[in-house]
Amino acid sequence: MNLRKSLSDGLKSLIPIIALLVIWEITSRTIRVMSIFVPPPSVDLLALYHGIVSLEYFVLIWETLQRMFTAYFLAAAIAIPIGLFLGWNLRAYKVFEPLIEALRVIPSVAWIAPAIIFFGLSGTSVVFVTFYALFWLFLVFSLYGVLSIDKLALLSFKTVRAKKRDIFTKLIVPGSMVNVAAALRQGIAVAFIVTISGEMLLSVDGLGYFLLESERIFAYSSIYATLILLSILGYSLTKIAILVEERFTLKWAIESGIRIG
Structure with missing residues (x-):
């Protein structure tokens, strides 16, 4: 049924x-x-088919996803622990709050110029710009995930004189997991968008570069074929992220018995 x-x-x-x-x-x-x-979609889909059969699109997808997930996992590995720590240690958060707020409001695209200066037109520049966009997303969501933990739960741990290590591993991490999961899910869409945008300006390969290059040589069917491919790829990545969030991360947070909010 x-x-x-x-x-x-x-x-x-x-x-x-x-x-x-x-x-x-x-x-x-x-x-x-x-x-x-x-061009009509029948022509565009035919161009997409030829690009897939010739394996050209597979190479482009690999180049784009490699950069995207490099920035994604690197940002998650660095930003989430920092966010959890700052949410747990309010003294440290108050010290770093002005710096965090000053840096996170700078659009990631504003770092294109410095990226070119230091890394040139390369995949590294794309990874850098994407990493910057994701870093603040993950850090802020993790930080506020800790701040949203039920104060009574925290008080109960302190009442029994639990060790700081136990509080962090048994309360802080599980209790903030809903926010972290939301950040990781949203991060997929952000990473995909910024990576494609970065490739259009900073790279000489990848889907973003191919899209812009198609416009330069007036290959209009290739433009719309690539847009269709980006739509399918972005939608698939988002659905996978939602599936992972629902089946693993949120389930683990709920089963931990931590009350959120």
Whole structure:
């Protein structure tokens, strides 16, 4: 029964997509000028097919995802522990709060110029800019995850004179996991967007670079084929992140018995 419902819901969700493609196809073929600059989806999907068969898109996807996840895991490994520590140690947080607030409001794209100076037009520059965007997202979510822990739970640990290590591992980490999970999920979308944007300006390969290069050589069908691919890839990554959050991280936080809020 659940399988039938899932299939039914899945088919219903395809209706708006199919409707959009049909309208796009008819409009593009009806208006001649539009067909030049916005080729019909049948042409774009054919270009996408050729790119996949020739393995060109697989190489581009690998280059993009490699940079994206390098920045993602590096930012998570550094920012989350710092955020948990600062949320736990309010004295340290008050010392670093002005610096944190001053740096995190700077858009990641503003660091493109320094990235070019230090790393040139390279994948490292893309990783740096993406890392910067993710670092503050992970740090702030982790920090406020600790601050949102029930004060009574914290007081109960202190009442029994629990060691600081036990408080941190048995209360702080599990109690902030909901916020951390939300940050990790949102981080996938942020990492994907910033990586593609960075490749358009800082790289000589990857999906972002290929998209911009297609515009430069007037390969319009390749532009929209790449946009379709980005949509599918971004949607898939987001769905996977949600699945991981629901099945593992949130489940673990709930089973830990920690009350959040």
